[in-house]
Amino acid sequence: MAAYGIQYVVFDWYMGPPGNTVYLDHALQAYLCAPERADVKFSLLWANHSRFPASLADWDGLVRYWSANYFPRPEFLKIDGHPVVFVFSADMLEAQAKTFGQTTQSLLARAQSIVQAAGGQSVQFIAGTGASAPFISATAKAEGYSGFSAYNYQQGPADMHMSHSYAELDQGYRAQWQLFAQKADLPLIVPATSGWDKRPWGGTTADRQHDNSESSPEQFRQHLQAARARMDSGPWQSWKYAVICCWNEYGEGSFIEPTEQGRFQYLEQVKAVFGGGAQR
Missing domain, CATH: 3.40.50 (Rossmann fold)
Known part of the structure; x- marks a missing residue:
């Protein structure tokens, strides 16, 4: 780590x-x-x-x-x-x-x-x-x-249905960040995610298409870049902290821990975006 x-x-x-x-x-x-x-x-x-x-x-x-x-x-x-x-x-x-x-x-x-x-x-x-x-x-x-x-969040874009792709899940997160910026009078520790796919645990029964919300490393990097931009946007944000879901939630398809298949690709995105000294 x-x-x-x-x-x-x-x-x-x-x-x-x-x-x-x-x-x-x-x-x-x-x-x-x-x-x-x-x-x-x-x-x-x-x-x-x-x-x-x-x-x-x-x-x-x-x-x-x-x-x-x-x-x-x-x-x-x-x-x-x-x-x-x-x-x-x-x-x-x-x-x-x-x-x-x-x-x-x-x-x-x-x-x-x-x-x-x-x-x-x-x-x-x-x-x-x-x-x-x-x-x-x-x-x-x-x-x-x-x-x-x-x-974590489950929603897609503005209409807030469950995401059916990582692009929609990313849009949902960004919408949440923006709402916090507009409404909150306390700091936000910015939540981020590598994706969602609950099929290892039997799938998302409420909406099976939600399990298509896994990211590619490049999509994840863009998501983290947006999170960092939000962290740095102030003045509503007095803390510059983020938390990523998750390290090893394999049952829900949300992980950045190195694997045999993906190797260190997701951690490489974290380092590329946050390796310069910001809290994360």
Whole structure:
């Protein structure tokens, strides 16, 4: 990763029942054993698409786990000195909080208190959402979020049907970036993608043509160039960070990790566009 210009990696991160345990963290544990890890920071994409947390005790335990095991590490990604945590779905967090009488605002404020009581810096929570979400320009900052991003998008061009080619998927991403630029009062960590093809996992049942959204290396490079231009466009963007979906999501056809077939072609595009020192 470091050799091709990637400065941080965001690991999917899961906690839940039974026993409110961490699971599917084998990639993160491997990273923490790697002697070269200082060259590539890490952050967490909290995969909150479940019925967890179901109580304040669950939430407190989750935040304390982050605070004890990740935030103090020198490799943990920080922006302006504050650890960064991506929330997969801001909508899902709000809905789950309501099941035990809380709100996103109350939970994020409680998290900051827990982290600061342990001697840490407050957390930059990044809301995973689309640019059309109603709270983008209304309440996200008040709820305690510091910025926006997304795991991925599925839409094509302006009419927002599922993309049927990478060209359409690229147009959909660019439309999202533009909407954030127009509506958001918080920074965007620019989401980008190498494509979509869920056929290894049985295909996209809602629209089979969506699985034609894989990129060529040249298309991917053009997509990254557009992302970098958006990052540099200011002044709405105070952070110059991007996140690419994904390193190795082979089940959904979204990957840049070297393969026997493609070799290093996708990483070469990343290096060509972001190798000059921008955050990525």
